[in-house]
Amino acid sequence: MKLSYHVGPHDGGYGYHLNEVWSETFADHASALRAAKSAAQRQHLEGRDAEILYQLPDGSWRTEHASGQDRPETEVVDDA
Numbered sequence: 543m544k545l546s547y548h549v550g551p552h553d554g555g556y557g558y559h560l561n562e563v564w565s566e567t568f569a570d571h572a573s574a575l576r577a578a579k580s581a582a583q584r585q586h587l588e589g590r591d592a593e594i595l596y597q598l599p600d601g602s603w604r605t606e607h608a609s610g611q612d613r614p615e616t617e618v619v620d621d622a
Contacts, residue, residue, distance in 0.1 A: 543614040545585060547578040550621035558618075562599040571622050582616035 549558045555567040558578035565581075568574040589610040597603055 545582070545614050545616045546619055547582050547616065548619045548621050549575050549578045556622065563597065574622075575618070575620060578618045582618050585616045586613050588613065 545560060547558045547560055549556065549571070552559075552564055552574075553567040555569050556571045556574035557565045557567050558574055558581065559565065560581075565574070565577060568577060591610050592608050593605055594608050595603060595605050
């Protein structure tokens, strides 16, 4: 699996998104880009198995089991 974090204009500033879910808004492009790179890098850290709860674009919530050793490939795409 490959996750692509996209950086671009968001709510009067800049942010990053994965699919259609946006991060918080950052005052400048450089801050948003650093945050996206940090989020992408954290995806590579192994950890313990966990139950993950996240919101879907339609507003509903999904829970999934994640293996601590199952890490995705990531990239950051600068759309700004």
